[in-house]
Amino acid sequence: MEFKDTQAIYVQIADYISEQVLLNKWQPEERIPSVRELAVSLEVNPNTVMRTCELLQQQEIIYNKRGIGYFISPDAVKKIKQFKKEAFIHNELPSLFRNMYLLDVDLDELKPHFEKFKKSNFN
Amino acid sequence: MINIQSLTFSYRKNRPLFESLNLRLEAGHIYGLLGKNGAGKSTLLKQMAGLLFPDGGSCEVMGYHSAKRQPAFLREIFLVPEEFYLPKISVRRYVNTYAPFYPNFDEQAFFSYLKEFDIPRDQQLTEMSYGQKKKVLISFALSTNTKVLIMDEPTNGLDIPSKSQFRKVIAAAVSEEKCIVISTHQVRDLDNLIDSIVIIDEHKIIFREDVQTVTDKLSFKTVSRIEEATGVLFADSNLRGHTIITKNAGSEHSKIDMELLFNAVLTNHKPIQEIFN
Numbered sequence: 405m406e407f408k409d410t411q412a413i414y415v416q417i418a419d420y421i422s423e424q425v426l427l428n429k430w431q432p433e434e435r436i437p438s439v440r441e442l443a444v445s446l447e448v449n450p451n452t453v454m455r456t457c458e459l460l461q462q463q464e465i466i467y468n469k470r471g472i473g474y475f476i477s478p479d480a481v482k483k484i485k486q487f488k489k490e491a492f493i494h495n496e497l498p499s500l501f502r503n504m505y506l507l508d509v510d511l512d513e514l515k516p517h518f519e520k521f522k523k524s525n526f527n
Numbered sequence: 528m529i530n531i532q533s534l535t536f537s538y539r540k541n542r543p544l545f546e547s548l549n550l551r552l553e554a555g556h557i558y559g560l561l562g563k564n565g566a567g568k569s570t571l572l573k574q575m576a577g578l579l580f581p582d583g584g585s586c587e588v589m590g591y592h593s594a595k596r597q598p599a600f601l602r603e604i605f606l607v608p609e610e611f612y613l614p615k616i617s618v619r620r621y622v623n624t625y626a627p628f629y630p631n632f633d634e635q636a637f638f639s640y641l642k643e644f645d646i647p648r649d650q651q652l653t654e655m656s657y658g659q660k661k662k663v664l665i666s667f668a669l670s671t672n673t674k675v676l677i678m679d680e681p682t683n684g685l686d687i688p689s690k691s692q693f694r695k696v697i698a699a700a701v702s703e704e705k706c707i708v709i710s711t712h713q714v715r716d717l718d719n720l721i722d723s724i725v726i727i728d729e730h731k732i733i734f735r736e737d738v739q740t741v742t743d744k745l746s747f748k749t750v751s752r753i754e755e756a757t758g759v760l761f762a763d764s765n766l767r768g769h770t771i772i773t774k775n776a777g778s779e780h781s782k783i784d785m786e787l788l789f790n791a792v793l794t795n796h797k798p799i800q801e802i803f804n
Contacts, residue, residue: 409749412742412780413719440699447694448719449557450701455739 405446413448414455421460422484425476432478436466463487528554528675528706529575533584536570544570546730547584552723554674555703559721560710561789566727568710569609572677575708576606588675602629605668609679613652613660621652622667631672640666643692658684665693669700676700677708682716690716714785724785726792734792736803738783744802746775747784760799761791774802 407416424430436442439457443450457474460466465483466474477483503509529552537543544567552558562568573579574586577593577600586593591600613621618641626632641648644662652660661684668676682690697720701707711717724741726734750756751768761772770784772791792799 407719407782409782409784412782415780416782443698443701444695446719447691447698449722450698451556451722452719 414452414459417442417446417448417453417456418459421456422465422488425465425480426484430476432476432480434476435472436474436476438473528552528589529708530587531571531574531585532587534574534581534586535583536574536579536581538570543730548727548731550725550732550735552706552708552725554706555701556723557697557701557707557709557721558723558725559714559717559785560708560725560727561712561714561785562710562727563793567730568727569679571727572606572679572708572710573608575675576604576677577601578606603673604675605629605671605673605677607661607664607668607676607678607681609683611660611664613663615651615653617651618646618648618663621663625667626671629671629673633670633672637666637670640669640696643696644689658686658689661685662689665696669696674704675706675708679710680712681709682711682713694720714789718783718785721785724788726789728793733796734800740803741788742775742781742783744775745781745788745799746773746779747771747781747787748773760802761787761795763787763790772799 405416405420407413421430421436425432430436437445439450439453442456443453446453457466457468461468461474463483464477465480465487467477468474504511504514529550531548531550534545534548534550535543536545548571550571560568560571570579574581575588575593577588577596580594589600589603591597593600593604616624622634622637626634626637638648641663644666646655646659646662646666652663655663661681665678665681668678682693685693694717697707709717709721714721721738723737724734725732745760747770748756749768749770753759753762753764753769753771756769756771756773758773758776759771760774763770770787772784772787775781
């Protein structure tokens, strides 16, 4: 995994785990690799991975079975989408809206572009 | 785990290296010791290991005065120095000779580290390159399972694949009971492993904070126009823009830039220290 310089490592690892879930690589009720295993494979401090697990647990994306490890929550996909949506509205929409405003682009005008994009990328 | 109080030390009269230096390090962490050339990093590490003695003050490690070099202390501490000598013997004989000093030595782990680092196990130590020797020593150090592990510039001389292997083995070695201290100039080699930063300058420890506390209080970012940023504590400008440190006003989660932090603490120490007080 290649880390970016822009965001805290523990957040990037949380994104990485969330992505594995969205890509169906890790299924609900499946045990995720241990803190130590993740730290070794990602070449980071185990305390950083611990912080990631605390964050994901707080977001109810994973849960802890005492003495066994962390598991993917049954409704992890729903939770991840909810958090990603909030982040998208919060972080990415403002700059898009700014450009739309500056360039006089109406929301309705974008709809056909969005439909076309979905067709060519996800069909 | 390591408790240094009012440490005074000089190699030569009237040229003190440390003047009432204080430092406390706990188990369960990887400390990155940073400082300019000649600031005294290696000297401080040698004080911890009992290879140099304080002129004044005290250096206690695991409750022992390190200068007394008691066996119970020596079997729980290992120092990988930057410059070292290995005798003209095989790896096997080296282990047979030195491992008995460390009651928790794990021979199986040692040979698996060697394998990880791609070191032939039946070669003479003196026939190896500097980098290979260093990897033997690092493997040995990790296998001793001492409570305190000190490494002086461990990534110096390691080739590119070894640096990644080094990070993996260190990540695996961390435990609640262990205190790992690493001095380095190559912070980018280790910045995801180090969880606490210690900066030594002008005879003293001038900065010692957890990475988490640092990023809670400071923001690290790149901006194209420095005028747009407010409350800039330190800036480094290059063609790509300005990498800056500001006070973390809200709840930003930026990635620490240790080189930038180091330069900032050295040149603009007071306002930064005030944020942490």
